[in-house]
Amino acid sequence: MRLKLAFLVATALVATPSFLMAQEKGGVVNVATIGEPPTLDPMTSTADLVGIVTQHIFETLYTFNKKWDVTPLLAESLPEVSADGKTYTIKLRTGIKFHDGSDMTSEDVIASLTRWTKLASRGKQAVGFIDTISAADPTTVTIKLKQPYAPLVSLLAFNNSAAIIIPSEKQADTMTDFIGTGPYMLKERKADQYIQLVRFKDYKPRSGESDGYGGARHQYLDEIRFVPVPDPNTRVEAAISGQYDYIDSLPVESFDKVKASKATQPLLLKPFGYPVFVFNTAEGAAKSLGVRKAIRQALSMEDMLAAAFGSKDFYALDGNIYPASFTWSTDAGVKGNYNVADPEGAAKAAKAAGYDGKPIRILTSRQYEFHYKMAQVAAEYLKLAGFAVDMQVVDWATLTQRRTDKALWDIYITHSPFLPEPALIGSLAPTSPGWWDTPARKTAVDAFSAESDPKKRIELWANVQKAMYDEAPFMKIGDFNAVSAISTKLQGVDPAPWPYFWNASIKK
Structure with missing residues (x-):
């Protein structure tokens, strides 16, 4: 299934590597990762x-x-x-x-x-x-x-x-x-x-x-x-100084600082993907559909995006799982379920759903700084809605381990690039952390997966998205653009959501 536009609709590489120069063998490339x-x-x-x-x-x-x-x-x-x-x-x-x-x-x-x-x-x-x-x-x-x-x-x-x-x-x-x-x-x-x-x-x-x-x-x-390099500010300083040849996942507010560097230049992937709050539908407070919907009702996606990315150059408020540039884009299920920002109404909904006052355990990491900033905003909105909140900030490796244990969390924060095939979205699998496994999921996903006709699959995808909003296994927060940085000496690296370094070489 092709996209209406290329996966990366726009790519801003301030200092474009010279791909016309012969690429020489040799050398070592150091890549700074989030952890x-x-x-x-x-x-x-x-x-x-x-x-x-x-x-x-x-x-x-x-x-x-x-x-x-x-x-x-x-x-x-x-x-x-x-x-x-x-x-x-x-x-x-x-x-x-x-x-x-x-x-x-x-x-x-x-x-x-x-x-x-x-x-x-x-x-x-x-x-x-x-x-x-x-x-x-x-x-x-x-x-x-x-x-x-x-x-x-x-x-x-x-x-x-x-x-x-x-x-x-x-x-x-x-x-x-x-x-x-x-x-x-x-x-x-x-x-x-x-x-x-x-x-x-x-x-x-x-x-x-x-x-x-x-x-x-x-x-x-x-x-x-x-x-x-787990600390995002350290990654920014390393980018500016030229300490590494490629630096992954920089805070977007560092774009201009990196652009001013002589050693390294920013790389913008636009649109990159979407932040997502995944619910634990198997155990704990979020097992209740009513509680999940009350949490969603309380939150302002717009405020979370603004806190995480600052300028609208780096984010867009959009409840469709895929934005308009993608063949898969649909607004099925979105109206009335996205960016509601109604803590008062959410408090009533939570009470009606039987919320018992136990803390909502939010699992997040500062290695992706925008995850943490969204968690902070979410916590304040949830408190206004009468929820107790236990924000657990851990390193990313620990988060990926803890999210596999149903007893340890209610929400974990992650993000995903826009994937070329919706069936690749992890939360559609009942074995994925979150464990969304209901008759509605099975009916919608199985029909979508079994259909081979591209036009019919687009229609069936709308049913899957509607089931996501009806049953709230996770919440999409919006669309965002990602910033990385690349050394002016490094060539042959194409912008990509999972950067790769075969084909890369160092200018002599």
Whole structure:
């Protein structure tokens, strides 16, 4: 499903790297990230930080090109799909080696996809539709479905809760050997200091031009180091001083300061995505639909966005899950349920819903400073509505661990880029933290997932969004633009929601 416009509608790179210059091999790039990833196993995490790092080590059968169409990566071509939409035949590339020197075959793919359906939230999302995964020969994999499932290839392409291909003998539930097929391999990880990746000499890139996450992945750099810098103000100062070559996720108010730097320039991704408050629908106060709706009624999305991003250059008030520039945009369910900002009415609604006065536990992190600022505003509105609030501020790795425990929270704050396929939205899966699992969800999501006709899928997506607003498993706050920074010496880095550094090089 194409978007009306490209994923990144506008990209402001103040100092545009010279892509016309020959890119030379060699050098080390240091990337400042928002913190320490909770794991290096991308199957078991939906954290963007995990995907950013591990996409250099591991690869999937498919990925996305710059138009956000699915394109082959470890697969030789797009799958052949039977007329009834239930059999996918996938031809694999040959000559692909893992970092341990072994060759990739269909045996590895079958074992990896089986692990994915067992451990990954997105794999669990797909497993109910899968009948069998088998090998016709060493270079051919066949997936047979119980019924048509349109999002399958997009799920196989996503680097988040990713269907990575790893050796068949490395399939333990807890990954200890980080062996992939990617252009860079793990050399050393020092907790809270760095993750060091080095060039994999036997990497076999695809032929042709680079194309978003697809196409050729060139290995110009000798080494990539991901360095955790949890404090956002420290990341800003590091950007201004040129301490790192790429700095991820800067507070938007730093844009002009970074622009004035001679060493580094800001990178604006517009529109990037949306902040979201996820409810725990399984346990605690937010298990009650009435309480969830009362919380939503109390909040001013406009005030939260203003506190988080300041200037409207960096945010837009919008309750549609997808903004108007996307094919998927619909206002189904939004009216009367978004940006209500009615604490007094919310107090009455909460009382009618049986709210018992226990604190609403809001789980957030300052590593994404805009999460924390929104949490502060939300807490004040909730207090005005008579809710007790327990704001728990932790590091991002801890948050991603705690959100998996139903007993520990009522709301956690996160964000998502606008995804090319709505079925990739994590909260649609009943196994995702939040655990939205109702008959209305199943009816709407299953109908949307089973439909292959693009026009009908757009109509069915409106039903899914309406179910989201009717049952309030989460709240979209609005749209926002993201700011990162890039060294004036670094070239070949395309703006992307999950920045990647194959194809990157250092100007000599």
